[in-house]
Amino acid sequence: MTAEPTEPPSQTVYRLLRRAIIEQALRPGARLPEDAIGEQFGVSRTVVRQALGRLEAEGLVETRRNRGAFVAEPTLEEANQIFEMRHVLEREVIERLVKRISVIGLDSLEAHVVQEERVRGKNGPVSIRLAGEFHTLLAELSGNTVLARYVAELVSRCSLILAMYSRKHSSDCAVDEHRQIIQALRDRDPAKARRIMDEHLGAVAGRAELAEEKEDDLEAVLARYGREMTA
Amino acid sequence: MTAEPTEPPSQTVYRLLRRAIIEQALRPGARLPEDAIGEQFGVSRTVVRQALGRLEAEGLVETRRNRGAFVAEPTLEEANQIFEMRHVLEREVIERLVKRISVIGLDSLEAHVVQEERVRGKNGPVSIRLAGEFHTLLAELSGNTVLARYVAELVSRCSLILAMYSRKHSSDCAVDEHRQIIQALRDRDPAKARRIMDEHLGAVAGRAELAEEKEDDLEAVLARYGREMTA
DNA sequence: TCAAAAATTATTGTATACGATTTTATCATG
DNA sequence: CATGATAAAATCGTATACAATAATTTTTGA
Numbered sequence: 001m002t003a004e005p006t007e008p009p010s011q012t013v014y015r016l017l018r019r020a021i022i023e024q025a026l027r028p029g030a031r032l033p034e035d036a037i038g039e040q041f042g043v044s045r046t047v048v049r050q051a052l053g054r055l056e057a058e059g060l061v062e063t064r065r066n067r068g069a070f071v072a073e074p075t076l077e078e079a080n081q082i083f084e085m086r087h088v089l090e091r092e093v094i095e096r097l098v099k100r101i102s103v104i105g106l107d108s109l110e111a112h113v114v115q116e117e118r119v120r121g122k123n124g125p126v127s128i129r130l131a132g133e134f135h136t137l138l139a140e141l142s143g144n145t146v147l148a149r150y151v152a153e154l155v156s157r158c159s160l161i162l163a164m165y166s167r168k169h170s171s172d173c174a175v176d177e178h179r180q181i182i183q184a185l186r187d188r189d190p191a192k193a194r195r196i197m198d199e200h201l202g203a204v205a206g207r208a209e210l211a212e213e214k215e216d217d218l219e220a221v222l223a224r225y226g227r228e229m230t231a
Numbered sequence: 232m233t234a235e236p237t238e239p240p241s242q243t244v245y246r247l248l249r250r251a252i253i254e255q256a257l258r259p260g261a262r263l264p265e266d267a268i269g270e271q272f273g274v275s276r277t278v279v280r281q282a283l284g285r286l287e288a289e290g291l292v293e294t295r296r297n298r299g300a301f302v303a304e305p306t307l308e309e310a311n312q313i314f315e316m317r318h319v320l321e322r323e324v325i326e327r328l329v330k331r332i333s334v335i336g337l338d339s340l341e342a343h344v345v346q347e348e349r350v351r352g353k354n355g356p357v358s359i360r361l362a363g364e365f366h367t368l369l370a371e372l373s374g375n376t377v378l379a380r381y382v383a384e385l386v387s388r389c390s391l392i393l394a395m396y397s398r399k400h401s402s403d404c405a406v407d408e409h410r411q412i413i414q415a416l417r418d419r420d421p422a423k424a425r426r427i428m429d430e431h432l433g434a435v436a437g438r439a440e441l442a443e444e445k446e447d448d449l450e451a452v453l454a455r456y457g458r459e460m461t462a
Numbered sequence: 463t464c465a466a467a468a469a470t471t472a473t474t475g476t477a478t479a480c481g482a483t484t485t486t487a488t489c490a491t492g
Numbered sequence: 493c494a495t496g497a498t499a500a501a502a503t504c505g506t507a508t509a510c511a512a513t514a515a516t517t518t519t520t521g522a
Contacts, residue, residue, distance in 0.1 A: 008296070008475085033503070044477045045504090053281060057288045065239070066483045066504055078376070085377045088323055145309070146316045150381060239505080264473070275507045276474090297474055297513045 009043050014051035016041075016225045021060050021071055022132065022159045023125035025221045032061065032069040040222035059157050072160055079161045086154040087201050089147060090135065094181075094197045096142045098190045105141040109182050112137055116175045131174045132159060138181075174200075240274050245282035247272075247456045252291050252302055253363065253390045254356035256452045263292065263300040263449075271453035290388050303391055310392045317385040318432050320378060321366065325412075325428045327373045329421045336372040340413050343368055347406045362405045363390060369412075405431075 017037070020026045032052060034045040041048070052069045055061035063069045074082065097105070116130045132155045139151035177200045184193035248268070251257045263283060265276040272279070283300045286292035294300045305313065328336070347361045363386045370382035408431045415424035 010475095035503075046476055046478090049505095050284060053284055054288060057285060067485090068503065081375045081377050084375060085381075088378075092319055144312045144315060146312050146385070147319075150316075154377070241505095266473075277506055277508090280475095294474095298515090299474065 010047040010050040020225045024163045026071050028071050028073040028164045030071045082157050093139050093142045094193050098193050134178050241278040241281040245285050251456045255394045257302050259302050259304040259395045261302045313388050324370050324373045325424050329424050365409050
């Protein structure tokens with residue numbers, strides 16, 4: 001039996017915090033004190049710090065000197081730039097996939113959409129995450145890992161933006177649009193694929209309105225997300 | 232007088248290591264032991280670790296579990312993907328600049344090329360860095376900070392690739408090509424600008440051949456780059 | 463002499479300790 | 493009562509200590 005190399009704790013913390021942010025359990029502006037997080041996850045500040053550092057590099061977290069880390073609050077200008085770049089990169093993804101996506105690739109997209117359908121309307125946070133992961137999966141199928149990494153980063157930052165500037169994350173329509181994208185790829189129709197992706201991203205970006213603030217209960221959130229760690 | 236907030240030590244270490252890698256004073260595969268670096272810079276392993284973490288996130292450094300950090304050694308496949316993405320993004324940069332670059336922007340590009348000319352042939356490492364920074368400057372002038380960040384990252388990773396796969400970093404020709412790019416932007420000629428950028432990047436990518444290994448003297452390099460820190 | 467096992471060394475991974483900085487609370491004073 | 497100074501608390505930034513792991517060397521037995 002191969003001795004599976006266990007994941008380093010900093011990565012676990014990183015992963016869980018990231019998911020909590022993307023699923024909007026931790027909302028923009030929320031404080032992220034090192035000792036509170038470390039205590040919940042049963043690790044020292046050292047490893048929490050590493051995780052926060054990575055999240056900061058990805059733009060999901062902002063840290064202020066001697067003040068600590070906070071879930072990032074992108075300005076409207078940043079939000080526009082992020083959407084712009086996402087658009088540029090996802091267009092590139094589609095262009096590549098229309099040319100050379102494999103049957104296996106199409107199947108994995110189908111499988112993902114089926115998953116999305118399954119949680120449709122049931123679980124808000126999870127459906128938010130799955131909707132984003134559809135785009136990440138597309139980018140991965142492009143075969144260029146750099147492109148995939150950038151898209152993943154931008155998609156996750158978009159979750160943050162929607163949390164700030166849209167009233168509700170109505171991802172119901174998204175599933176149908178995702179199906180349309182798959183169909184266009186299957187048809188090998190570049191114009192159609194590009195048009196649908198443009199519309200889809202436009203729809204996502206269009207949900208930008210102002211939303212009211214809502215306080216988080218950090219401990220409760222961490223307890224929920226930390227279960228995986230202590231178990 | 233405004234009390235200038237002094238740079239955190241981890242960022243200094245990050246900056247100096249980054250420059251050492253980009254200027255090829257630390258070559259791909261070189262070991263980066265935490266205590267040796269910390270001793271040279273007069274800081275603890277804690278801050279060295281932070282710097283190495285950031286460099287890893289950018290793809291300039293690879294760390295192997297319980298083995299330590301090394302200057303990254305991109306494979307040929309990774310190298311191709313990086314060049315591809317750089318091409319995609321820089322094309323986007325040019326497209327935007329042709330439309331809306333300001334006179335001030337053009338001036339700053341001119342000023343940079345003058346600098347490049349000044350060190351032409353004199354100092355290898357510095358001219359390598361300046362050649363890259365021309366592209367970073369272009370991306371910054373696009374006004375999209377995300378785009379600028381990605382281009383900066385890719386440009387620096389290209390230095391690494393050239394260090395591995397090209398015999399010599401003959402950046403002499405680059406200065407002229409940079410001038411041509413500026414001219415095309417001045418003329419607001421999209422087709423020409425794009426063609427020149429394509430040729431330029433093709434020329435850069437074309438220098439990919441196999442190079443012999445060469446051992447580094449870590450201490451000497453760090454002493455050189457660390458002067459700025461201890462002073 | 464060679465190979466395998468054991469011991470040694472070197473280096474990383476994590477926790478903890480302590481000083482520094484910022485924020486908050488307290489209190490005196492106009 | 494407002495306000496500014498001072499003290500207290502909370503939190504971060506960095507150094508250091510120790511445990512864990514991997515690499516290296518030495519030892520041992522055939």
